[in-house]
Amino acid sequence: xxxxxxxxxxxxxxxxxxxxxxxxxxxxxxxxxxxxxxxxxxxxxxxxxxxxxxxxxxxxxxxxxxxxxxxxxxxxxxxxxxxxxxxxxxxxxxxxxxxxxxxxxxxxxxxxxxxxxxxxxxxxxxxxxxxxxxxxxxxxxxxxxxxxxxxxxxxxxxxxxxxxxxxxxxxxxxxxxxxxxxxxxxxxxxxxxxxxxxxxxxxxxxxxxxxxxxxxxxxxxxxxxxxxxxxxxxxxxxxxxxxxxxxxxxxxxxxxx
Numbered sequence: 001x002x003x004x005x006x007x008x009x010x011x012x013x014x015x016x017x018x019x020x021x022x023x024x025x026x027x028x029x030x031x032x033x034x035x036x037x038x039x040x041x042x043x044x045x046x047x048x049x050x051x052x053x054x055x056x057x058x059x060x061x062x063x064x065x066x067x068x069x070x071x072x073x074x075x076x077x078x079x080x081x082x083x084x085x086x087x088x089x090x091x092x093x094x095x096x097x098x099x100x101x102x103x104x105x106x107x108x109x110x111x112x113x114x115x116x117x118x119x120x121x122x123x124x125x126x127x128x129x130x131x132x133x134x135x136x137x138x139x140x141x142x143x144x145x146x147x148x149x150x151x152x153x154x155x156x157x158x159x160x161x162x163x164x165x166x167x168x169x170x171x172x173x174x175x176x177x178x179x180x181x182x183x184x185x186x187x188x189x190x191x192x193x194x195x196x197x198x199x200x201x202x203x204x205x206x207x208x209x210x211x212x213x214x215x216x217x218x219x220x221x222x223x224x225x226x227x228x229x230x231x232x233x234x235x236x237x238x239x240x241x242x243x244x245x246x247x248x249x250x251x252x253x254x255x256x257x
Contacts, residue, residue, distance in 0.1 A: 001030040001223075001226075001237060001238050001241040001242075002030055002032050002241055002242070002245050002256070002257055003029065003030050003031045003032065003200060003219075003222045003223070003226070003241050003244075003245065004031070004032065004033045004034075004035075004199070004200065004244060004245045004248040004256055005026075005031055005033070005034045005035065005200065005201055005202050005204075005219040005222055006035045006152065006154075006174055006199045006200065006201045006248055007035060007037055007093075007127070007152075007154050007155070007174055007176070007201035007202065007203050008034050008035065008036060008201070008202050008203070008204045008219055009036070009037070009039070009043075009203070009204060009205065009206075010022070010023075010034065010036065010047075010050055010204060010219075011036065011043055011046035011047040011049070011050060012043075012046075012205060014205040014216055015204075015205065015218075019050075022218045022219070022220070023052045023055060023219075025218065025219075025220040026055060026218065026219040026220045027052070027054050027055055028220070029219070029220040029222065029223050030223075030241070031055060031219045031220065031222060032054070032055060032056065032245075032256055032257070033055065033056045033057075033058060033245075033248065033254075033256040034055060034056070034057055034058070034219055035057075035058045035060065035089065035090065035201075035248075035252070036050070036057055036058065036059050036060060037060045037062060037090070037092050037093040037127050037154075038059075038060055038061045038062045038063070038064075038092070038093070039062070039063070039064040039067055039093065040063060040064065040067040040070060041070075041074065044059075044061055044082070047059050056256065058089040058090075058252065058254060059087060059088055059089065060083075060088060060089060060090035060091065060092055060093070060127060061079065061082040061083050061088050061091065061092075062079070062083075062090075062091055062092035062093050062094050062115055062127065063079075063094065063111055063115075064093055064094070064095075064097075064129060065094065065095050065096055065097040065104075065108040065111065065112070065129055066097050066100050066101065068104055068107045068108055068111045069104050069107060073111075076114045076117065076118065079091070079114065079115065079118050080118050080121060080122065083118050083119070083122045083124060084121075084122045088124070089124060089125075089252050089253075089254060090119075090124050090125045090126070090127050090252065091115050091118050091119040091122070091124055091125065091126045091127065091151075092115055092119075092125075092126050092127030092128065092129075092151075092154075093127040093128070093129045093154060094111060094112050094115035094116075094126060094127065094128065094129065095108075095112060095127075095128040095129030095130050095133075095137060095154075096108050096109065096112060096129070096130060096131070096133035096136055096137050096140075097129060097130075097131040097132070097133065098131065098132040098133045098136075099131040099132045100131075109136070109140060112128075112137075112140055113140065113143075113144060116140075116141070116144040116149055117144070119149060119150075119151065120144075120146070120148045120149050123148070124252075125150045125151045125152060125172075125251055125252060126149065126150070126151035126152075127151060127152050127154055128141070128151055128152060128153050128154055128171070129154060129155070130153060130154075130155075130157075130158075134158050134162050137153075138162065138165050138166060138169065141166075141169050141171070142169060145169055145170060149170065150170055150171075150251065151170075151171050151172070152171060152172045152173070152174050152199060152251070153166050153171050153172070153173050153174065154174040154176075154201060154203070155174055155176050155178065155201070155203050155207065156173040156174055156175060156176075156186065156190065157178055157184070157186050158189070159189065160189050160192065163189055163190070163193055167193070167194075167197050172197055172198065172199050172247060172251055173190060173193065173197060173198055173199070174198075174199050174200075174201040175190050175198050175199065175200055175201065175225060175229065176200075176201045176202055176203050176207055176209070176225060177202065177203070177207040177208050177209035177210075177212075177213070177217060177221070177224075177225060178207055179209075179225060179228060179229065180209040180210040180213075180224060180225060180228040181210065181213065182210075187228060187229065187232050188232065190229070190232075191229065191232035191233045195233065195235070195239075195240065195243045195244070196243065196247060197247075198243075198244055198247065199244050199247055199248055199251070200222050200225055200226060200240070200241075200244045202217050202218065202219055202221055202222060202225075203217065204216075204217040204218050204219060204221075205217050205218070208221060209221055209224040209225050209228065210224065210228070211224070212224070222241075223237065226240045226241055226244075245257065
């Protein structure tokens, strides 16, 4: 199987002590590509340090909604310059997060609009974080969608109705560890959707799938997400790995296999 992890934060401190082991386990599990979203200025520098002989890294640039109140925010010109570089493959992660702070909602929305404008200008996907903000997020994407905006609702945890609306807006859905959680309902929702609209992700080091729930997540755990999804969709894990990797290639315009 060839897996693609479309969302992983391998550059954070949680991986400082054993990153080589983490990458070797990912390699052994069949992970051939890992996409690295930006969350702030420092993350853009840290992801430059990642290397491996067999796994390809695809870097992105963006400001997480929980980072929009930094003292030195990224301007639209700076973001455009970063994301227009050929070694940057996506814009984000951006989005809305009403769980941690509702005080910064206006700044979060303006930052999301900025990321959408840049994504359309450079022709690359926008990576969308969403927590407790689905209606506003989808309304804003509808506002920005002119036929050229493409992207991912990363760590999808929405309802069937929200999934349909996201797909109608041209988004892919990132399926991660939450889909394996008992009573989350996420697996059941995504299992009814076209596999061609789904991507696999870990969001490592966060949201590890069962049987590692509550522990540090890592890219090698994609197999557990695929196996759980295969049981719900009644297709093989190999088929899920193949189609979701094809989807990543199509969305990002890269060759992974």
